[in-house]
Amino acid sequence: MDQPRTDRLHRRGLMFILSSPSGAGKTTISRMLLAADEEIKLSVSVTTRPPRPGEVDGVHYYFVDDAEFDKLVEEDDFYEWAHVFGFRYGTPKGHIRAALKEGQDFLFDIDWQGTQQLFQKDQQDVVRVFILPPSIDELRRRLESRATDDVSVIDARMERARSEISHWDAYDYVVINGDVDECFAKVREILHAERMKRQRQTGLIGFVRELTS
Numbered sequence: 685m686d687q688p689r690t691d692r693l694h695r696r697g698l699m700f701i702l703s704s705p706s707g708a709g710k711t712t713i714s715r716m717l718l719a720a721d722e723e724i725k726l727s728v729s730v731t732t733r734p735p736r737p738g739e740v741d742g743v744h745y746y747f748v749d750d751a752e753f754d755k756l757v758e759e760d761d762f763y764e765w766a767h768v769f770g771f772r773y774g775t776p777k778g779h780i781r782a783a784l785k786e787g788q789d790f791l792f793d794i795d796w797q798g799t800q801q802l803f804q805k806d807q808q809d810v811v812r813v814f815i816l817p818p819s820i821d822e823l824r825r826r827l828e829s830r831a832t833d834d835v836s837v838i839d840a841r842m843e844r845a846r847s848e849i850s851h852w853d854a855y856d857y858v859v860i861n862g863d864v865d866e867c868f869a870k871v872r873e874i875l876h877a878e879r880m881k882r883q884r885q886t887g888l889i890g891f892v893r894e895l896t897s
């Protein structure tokens with residue numbers, strides 16, 4: 685029997701967005717996904733927030749000062765950018781569009797404002813996933829256990845969590861992060877299923893034509 689060649693068909697890449705209130709676990713899930721899946725690459729954001737311990741410039745974020753950020757805005761180098769927690773965060777355009785066409789998937793860890801902007805610009809490629817904490821008390825526990833922010837910062841993030849959660853219905857998928865492995869498995873299933881969407885499988889047309897000729 686001929687080897688089926690369906691796994692070699694070309695498809696468009698997708699823009700896989702993970703958002704959540706701070707502390708719900710999107711960074712954790714993002715890192716698990718990037719470690720487990722070779723086909724997806726992180727879109728590294730630019731931020732004016734100072735690095736946390738362990739964060740590496742160019743890997744987790746590009747850390748810049750206000751003047752550098754202003755320059756990037758002026759030069760129209762961002763797909764989108766937003767104010768979050770008193771700092772600015774932006775998605776650099778880079779070569780995302782061309783890479784999507786070549787079949788490269790990108791992971792975005794961005795907030796609801798950035799999600800809206802990316803969706804307006806590129807509905808066909810965007811997949812929006814929102815992660816919820818299992819409870820508000822657990823959200824605070826996670827922010828405290830991460831131990832990267834002082835109490836006033838944690839309070840501000842908790843204050844903002846309610847308004848962030850109110851945007852849950854602007855997402856395609858919502859996953860509750862109770863058990864981290866379960867949450868990860870669900871997010872991975874979403875990614876796998878989205879890759880199989882007919883509209884993304886641009887190589888199907890030729891394949892079906894061959895099958896039916």
Ligand SMILES: Nc1nc2c(ncn2[C@@H]2O[C@H](COP(=O)(O)OP(=O)(O)O)[C@@H](O)[C@H]2O)c(=O)[nH]1
Nearest residue numbers: 706707729766768773774775793794795797798
């Ligand atoms: N709009 C937008 N939001 C971003 C971007 N990068 C990060 N964010 C969001 O900014 C918020 C704060 O991020 P961060 O300071 O790393 O703290 P975290 O919430 O604990 O991950 C999170 O909601 C991120 O998803 C970006 O490029 N654009």
Ligand SMILES: Nc1ncnc2c1ncn2[C@@H]1O[C@H](COP(=O)(O)OP(=O)(O)O)[C@@H](O)[C@H]1O
Nearest residue numbers: 706707708709710711712826830861862863864
């Ligand atoms: N399902 C989970 N159960 C327990 N702790 C978790 C879970 N998911 C994430 N955490 C922990 O909660 C803290 C916040 O997670 P993080 O991924 O940094 O959140 P976010 O990126 O959404 O701000 C981290 O210390 C992380 O290890």
